[in-house]
Each structure stands twice: as structure tokens, then as C-alpha cells.
Amino acid sequence: MESKKEMRELFCFSNYKSITKFVNNLEKFFLQKKNTYLCSSNSIDMEQIDKTYLNEIKNVDNVNVYFGKTLEELKCVISDDGFREHEIFIKFSGPRKYEITKVNLPHLPYQDEVYNSINEIIDTFRNHVINLSNYFFELEQIDQFCSIMEPLHPTYKDEYRKIALDERTWLHIEVTPDGAAKNIYLIGQSEAWNDKLQKGFLTWDHDKSIIDNIISTFDISSFSNKHHIILSEPVTTMLEKQHCAICLCEELPDNPSVPQPICQNNACGVYYHRSCLYEWLLASAGGRPPAFGVATGSCPTCCHPIACSLLEK
Template identity: 90%
Template sequence: MEHIDKAYLNEIKHVDDNVNIYFGKTLKELKCVIFDEGFREHEIFIKFSGPRKYEITKVNLPYLPYQDEEYNSINEVINTFKNHVNNLSNYFLELEQIDQFCSIMEPLHPTYKDDYRKIALDERTWLHIEVTPDGAAKNIYLIGQSETWNDKLQKGFLKWDHDKSIVDNIMSTFDISSFSNKHQDVFSEPAITMPEKQCCAICLCEELPDKPGVPQPICQNNSCGVYYHTSCLYEWLLASAGGRPPAFGVATGSCPTCCHPIACSLLENK
């Protein structure tokens, strides 16, 4: 049986009653479950490294520098985590609204750890959007081809209202009243049709076991209806170029299906 510091065990006994603590594979590994001011459940994983030495091993939230710090007590870790979580209330709210009212194509199983969403506008066009810790939108761009959607997005940037929610801005920018299968009773028609799941034209799979992401409508040719995993297309273009490292991390070449010029970056596979 492993030797555990008595002060460590005593500290566990006196942790706030509102925090649920579970041991991991060893007594030195802890999982703490807390609830924020909106009654959302959050997990933080802690490792006891020695007397007054605690480190955070995993948090189901986007990475932040405080995860690399060393702490003197379990309560110090928990209080730091609680304060941080409560400061993310706008971030959580925006993601929840996007997941509730929009047709999410990626991530396949959205969580608070994923600070981005890829939203279907139609069967061939997705909107990529990221959410900052304070709940603002950033790095917004289209995936797929559509001059109409692109024109609306460019005009929408000029009219984007930071006092409104991200969902309200998306609806206003693209003149959308509803997304299919997402509480259509709340909005009037017309609604965006939810596209069917597609397979990658290179690997012929929908999902890859070791890489995130689903096939996307990357080709800009309006007559090309194929989808690719970003990682598959990236490797294909890299191999077609003789394995030379692409400039600025962006692989370019021809679409494997229609030969239309195409480009992709692994950064898009976020």
C-alpha cells in the first residue's frame, strides 16, 4: 500500500462540502467536481506530488496558463478554478445558445473544452466561429463555396453588434430565421436544412479514430460535391507536391476529384 502524507488526507476531509472529490487510479490522483453560479458541473483533475505540492493534470475547459502552476493546497486549486469558471459565464452561455439553436457539424460531441463550432448554413457551406473567454466571437470564416453567403458575411462584419448574442448576430448576418432540428417552434420559417453526414472522398470514412473532425466541403468548385477530412486532404496535397513542407502551413494543389485549385491547413482542423 502506498504511503500517503496524513496532512494530505486530512486536507481532503476538510474540503468545501459543495465540492465532490473522487480518488483516481492512485490515492495521489483526485477528481474534483464543482458547480458554477449557473449550476453547471465542471471537473478538475489534481495530482498530489508531495507536501504542499499540487498540480492540475486535466481540466475540461480550454487551456489556460494557470494549469501549469504549482499550488500549496487542494483548496487553493479549487478556489482558483472556481473563480476562473465563474468568470467564464458568458463563454458558457454563448456556446450553449449556439449548440441549442444552430446545426453543429463539428465538434461531433461539443463540450465546453471546445471553444469553436462549425455551423451548417446549407449542404455545402459551413460557418466556423470561435468564442473567447469573455463570450465574444472571433476567427469567423466560411468553409465551402457560396458567393451569396460570403457577401452576407462581409456585410455582417460591418454590422456585427457586440451587445447581442452570437446566435442573434448569425441570424441577422445571414437572414436566417431557424436551423433545422433546433427548436423550430421558436422561430418562423424558412429554416436551414440540416445536411446529411458525408464520407471523406480520400479515406472513404466519416470519422477517423485518431484525429478529430468530420469531412468538410472544402473544394470551392460549385460543381464538386465531395467532402474531405482536412488531415486527409492535407496529406494528399503534401504527397502530390513531393512531400515538400508547405509555405506557412497551407498545402495547395488540385482537388483530387475535380482538379479545381484547392488549399487547406491543419489549423482548420481545430
Template identity: 50%
Template sequence: MSEFYSPIRPNMQTLSLLSLDIIDKDLLDEVKKLADEGSIAIYFGKTLRDLKCVIKDDNSETEHELFIHYKGPKKLTIVSVSLPYSSLQEKEYRSLEEIATAYKNYVNNLAPYCYELERIDRFCSVMQPLHPSFKDDYRRILLDERTWLHVEVTTAGLATNIHLIGQSDLWHDKLQSGLLSWDHDKDIVENIMSVFVQDLSTRESPTCGICLCDELPDDLGLPLPLCQNPTCGVHFHRNCLYQV
């Protein structure tokens, strides 16, 4: 959606904004004020009804995008956001500043969650999601050519629902032993490294044993080690298996 938006720059003339199809002086004044202050980045879509705000995490300077819809004077709603779902998405807001304040507090509360996901993305070979974001609260990490580790992260930054995808007695035994000695004073990556005692940062995208591709236009996931045979190292897209 990024190509759909044009930035609102400091000192932009209000007159140029009035050429759009909606005239809401309060909104235009607020947009101009926020742009001049540089407190949040604001982008317009094709009309004033579509906006994007970019706010930064106070802890890491990570940027988070909020897509907003203008319903009418002092009526703004959230269309989508690159963060876990919250009740904030269901509210109606009176101003952009109200939205920015609410989400800035939410983002700051999510600091442990974002930190853990950033660490996993940086130090591990993440196979899924294909394009990880903070909206995705899970990661699937490559252990070997036929085994992945599934980890979910709570908003408090804790690991949960940890399990293997694929068949491996070796990794299964290591995981069961490691979960018993999981150290909550360490971050998730440190614990994973302690459990499996290996470098998890090397990634080679697997190809499907049926279509011989790693990605399909209608399937955003990579091929999975779905075979129940412990000696099989072949990966498959679920869609390909269904069609065989």
C-alpha cells in the first residue's frame, strides 16, 4: 500500500490540500500542525478519506504503520495496523492525535513482544511467515532440512506453544529436555540456542517435491516437511498435496 500514499511535508500549503475531494478545516489544520511539528509522519491516499500514520517505538525507533479511514468530521477509524489485534482497532476517534497517542502507548507496552520478534528475525532462519511482521505473533525456525521449530510470542514477550513441525527424534528429545530447563531470565533466542546448541541463522529455502518451486502465487507459505516418514527429507506445499 505504500505506493498509494504521498507524504505530508512540513510547511505544506493548506491551499494545496483543499484541492482534494473533502474539505474539513479541522482535519487539515491538524494534519498541517502535526507535519510541521514532525511528531508523526502522515501520508494521504488518493483522497482525504485514506490516510497513513507512521509512529515510532520509543524503545527501538522501530516504525509502525497505521492505515486510517476518514468517515466524517471527528470520525476516524483504523483500517489496518502492522501490530497484533487490539480493541483499539474497533474504536472511533475524534482526531489523528488521539489515534497517535493511543497507539504510541500500545506500542510502548508491546516493547518486550517487539524485542523478542526482532531478535528471532535477526538471529534465526525464519521460514514462516514468509514476510514476518509484528502483526504475526509466531515464527517457524529452520532446524534442519526437514524440521522446523514453531514458537509463538505473547504480548508480554514470553514464548508459548513451542513445538516441532516435521519428524525428528533428535530434535524432539532436545526440545523436551530444553523446555524443562527454560530460563525466563533469558530472551527467547538465547533459550533456543541453549536448547539446540547450533547456529540457526543459515537459511536455504526448500523446494516443493511436487511443483519443484519454493513459492506459489496462491500460497504465501514455503513448502513444509509434512511427510510422516522420519527418513524423508522432502518438503511439500499443502495445496500441491491436495491436488495429487
């Protein structure tokens, strides 16, 4: 009973003004006990949470460190030169065994490695953040000046954006880690928009920002106020709760996406969730697996030829 009382007092975080003070008290407690307990009441021995581990947490410089649900789980917050804060989640698996469990950035090529120390992870992560400076800039410019249809809640982890050009046409664009544009195509494309895009590919200037190239490609400056909707506006002013014509829902609980104008028939104007349309086309084809992962068939609304792949973002 006494040990449980001590543990409750130890983990009363309102008693601490800094993580250093908490770690110091935690270290003293461990030195007095043969075993200790996690907040979840699961036991852990001294080989897992040892003095070296606690000292390393205390000696992390210029980085905010937080414990997760257990003492083996840490979250480190690193700030870059643009005053952005980036989170990296770390798991302590044993002496000199640290793993990255989650990063809110594009996948690290070294994310699956095992590290010797927290500082080694932080140094690697900080270098990765520095190398992504152009990536951050391009995404921020797109988010600021364009009406983003997807992702619903854009983050730096999302390497793509789907931008509204008009009520039925979206521009899909991906940003590489060095800040270049790739895999650019139209969704629900019209002939006029497609012609502009094809000409834009020929004059795309890699010395300019992505948003400058988009403005130049689609001649945004010549838009009338009525159609100049690519500039930042609340999405609801452009599209009043578009619903999927198959499931009749705006959002799916297990799929954070909105219906898209996938059909290329200009007279159709119907929106579908990509997953709903994919399943519809599969069922219409008798459930046969599609070639190369692309389901084809007819639009459920206008019967225009249509194709859909779940591999697209």
C-alpha cells in the first residue's frame, strides 16, 4: 500500500514544473526499489528503465521531451528555423535500443533503423527537417493561396494536395522532399483545363515556386471574380456538402476523404468516393479482380466510360 501511495505521488505531474525534476525524483525512487510500476500498473525492471536512460532524457538539449502512456514511450518536439514544431515519437526497447514509431513528416528512409541513443535520433531527425525546408515552403504556399479539397486536414505528412479549379475540376499535385512538383493531373477534367495543363507542362519553370507555376499555367490572373475560386476561401462557399452518389454520404468513418468529380463527362457533374466507385465497378464486373488495380466500367449516373484505382491518393 505504501508503494502504491508513493507511486501516485510520484506520477502527480502537477507537482512538477519541468521534466528534469520529475526524472530526478523518478531516478531516486528506482534506486530505492527493486522493481517499479508504470502508470498503467504493469511491472518493469531496472534493466528496462535504468539510470543511463534517465540521464539521457535529462541531458537532451534544446528539445522538449514528453512521456507517453508508458515510460518507454517518448515524444520529442523539434523547432526549425521557420518556427514550425515537429513531433517525433520514440520507443525505448532496451539498453542502446531506440526506435522511431511515428513521425508527422514524409517517411524517413532511416525510420526503421535501431538507434543507440535519443540524441542520435534527434540529430538524424533535425537534419531531415533541415533538408525539407523547400518542401515546407511549397506546401504552405499551396495551402495559403489555393482551396484544398483533399486532404481534409492537410499536414506536412501529406505529400499531395487536391486543389479546386472550379466546382467540377480538381488539380492533383504532389510535392517531393526537395520541393519539386510531380504526378500532376486533373480530376473531373474538362477539355479547356486539360489544354491549359498540357501547355503548362511545356513552360513549367522549375526555378519558380509551384504556386507561381499553377497561376501561370491556368492563367489565374485573367479569371473573373465569379470564377476566381482558386484563391483561399472556405471550401463550403464553393461546394455545399457534396455527397457521394453511391453511399449518399459526405464522409466515410474509415476513409478520411470527400467525394470527387471523377466522371469526365462534362454533363454529368456527379461526385463519388473513390472507394465506393471502385467497389461499384468491381461488383458490376462480377467481382473479377481488375487489371493492374484499375477498375473500369460505366459511370453509375450517366453511363460514360469511367476508371478508378485505389492506388491514387
